[in-house]
Amino acid sequence: DTEVTQTPKHLVMGMTNKKSLKCEQHMGHRAMYWYKQKAKKPPELMFVYSYEKLSINESVPSRFSPECPNSSLLNLHLHALQPEDSALYLCASSPARTDTQYFGPGTRLTVL
Amino acid sequence: DAKTTQPNSMESNEEEPVHLPCNHSTISGTDYIHWYRQLPSQGPEYVIHGLTSNVNNRMASLAIAEDRKSSTLILHRATLRDAAVYYCIRRRWSGGSNYKLTFGKGTLLTVNP
Numbered sequence: 001d002t003e004v005t006q007t008p009k010h011l012v013m014g015m016t017n018k019k020s021l022k023c024e025q026h027m028g029h030r031a032m033y034w035y036k037q038k039a040k041k042p043p044e045l046m047f048v049y050s051y052e053k054l055s056i057n058e059s060v061p062s063r064f065s066p067e068c069p070n071s072s073l074l075n076l077h078l079h080a081l082q083p084e085d086s087a088l089y090l091c092a093s094s095p096a097r098t099d100t101q102y103f104g105p106g107t108r109l110t111v112l
Numbered sequence: 113d114a115k116t117t118q119p120n121s122m123e124s125n126e127e128e129p130v131h132l133p134c135n136h137s138t139i140s141g142t143d144y145i146h147w148y149r150q151l152p153s154q155g156p157e158y159v160i161h162g163l164t165s166n167v168n169n170r171m172a173s174l175a176i177a178e179d180r181k182s183s184t185l186i187l188h189r190a191t192l193r194d195a196a197v198y199y200c201i202r203r204r205w206s207g208g209s210n211y212k213l214t215f216g217k218g219t220l221l222t223v224n225p
Contacts, residue, residue: 004155041217042199042215042216042217042218043156043215044215045212045213045214048206048212055206056206056212090155090156092155092156099144099146099203099211099213100158100161101148101156101158101213102158103155103156103157104155105153105154105155106154106155
């Protein structure tokens with residue numbers, strides 16, 4: 001299994017909803033990442049987990065809450081989002097001691 | 113900050129070589145140069161990376177200037193499947209075992225049949 005999977009592919013939510021994005025990899029990678037990508041813009045790093053511990057938080061608002069329950073799984077919990085949070089959310093993983101990142105296809109989020 | 117500069121767009125013909133330039137004049141000695149590409153409706157895909165020497169792999173070649181202030185990604189024979197946004201990225205060490213990829217704006221490559 002050499003891919004990063006993300007579910008759901010598309011998500012529409014209201015500003016008062018709580019939802020979660022899920023990312024999974026079975027390549028034994030020990031670093032996992034969340035990125036946000038607005039239309040026609042490059043991906044922007046949000047969070048980095050290394051060995052299941054949060055190691056980088058790029059000053060992301062608290063309405064985004066990451067979680068890494070185990071080495072294969074990464075979640076992004078969403079609560080009280082704003083319409084400007086609508087974007088493609090990308091997950092990536094990388095092996096230990098290297099930094100080549102493998103990206104999933106993303107979850108396209110729309111906040112109404 | 114990204115601090116890599118690329119042309120917004122480039123065009124190529126199928127089966128011809130493509131040279132995608134990138135300026136990174138403020139690069140530090142420990143920053144690697146990474147290239148990723150993003151095909152339509154997909155996540156980014158790793159292409160190649162290097163520090164000082166030129167690098168080759170099955171996808172592309174990377175030529176890094178001697179002063180490291182610029183680099184060029186070379187696709188030897190472009191195919192229609194190479195049409196994508198190509199990102200030139202400085203990979204910075206962020207402490208411990210953490211590295212950050214800061215994406216620049218990228219170059220949209222169009223390949224004509």
